[in-house]
Amino acid sequence: MPVERTLSIIKPDAVAKNIIGKIYSRFEDNGLKIIAARMLHLSQADAEGFYAVHRSRPFFNDLVKFMISGPVVVQVLEGEDAIKKNRDLMGATDPKKAEKGTIRADFADSIDANAVHGSDAIETAAVEIAYFFPSLNIYSR
Ligand code: IDP
Numbered sequence: 001m002p003v004e005r006t007l008s009i010i011k012p013d014a015v016a017k018n019i020i021g022k023i024y025s026r027f028e029d030n031g032l033k034i035i036a037a038r039m040l041h042l043s044q045a046d047a048e049g050f051y052a053v054h055r056s057r058p059f060f061n062d063l064v065k066f067m068i069s070g071p072v073v074v075q076v077l078e079g080e081d082a083i084k085k086n087r088d089l090m091g092a093t094d095p096k097k098a099e100k101g102t103i104r105a106d107f108a109d110s111i112d113a114n115a116v117h118g119s120d121a122i123e124t125a126a127v128e129i130a131y132f133f134p135s136l137n138i139y140s141r
Helices: 012-016 020-029 044-050 060-067 082-090 103-107 122-132
Strands: 003-010 033-040 072-080 116-118
Touching: 003 020, 003 082, 003 122, 012 020, 012 060, 012 072, 020 033, 020 072, 020 082, 020 103, 044 060, 044 122, 072 082, 082 103, 082 116
Parallel strands: none
Antiparallel strands: 003 072, 003 116, 033 072
């Protein structure tokens, strides 16, 4: 399996629930290394830019409002098959449909407040990582 990098966000609902460490353990216990991390409170422009691909979707305004409702923790995860591995650990977008044992099934309340974001492909991972981290701030090991 190729070693990949993916962009992960612990969303405002999960930060507010004080479960950053629990989510980090899911990554670390499953072979994903945290090679960059920062906590930040996104501005409206930050969130709109990050989710630009969803601009025409009906939930876009609510999504942006939610993502700026409190601080988030953003990290780069590295490991074999990291993009799919992280998506598998996250579970389905709607926590009600997510498999038991996934982050969203265990910690998220609704499709809007669903605890985590994870890149869905190599190309989006590269764009999303660059959105938050200059390459000098990424510590592969
Ligand atoms: P993903 O986060 O599982 O990759 P996407 O389809 O990329 O899901 O959607 C981005 C985010 O937009 C979701 O995580 C969720 O917070 C929100 N979202 C997606 N679909 C809906 C919806 O039908 N209603 C409300 N929010 C949604």
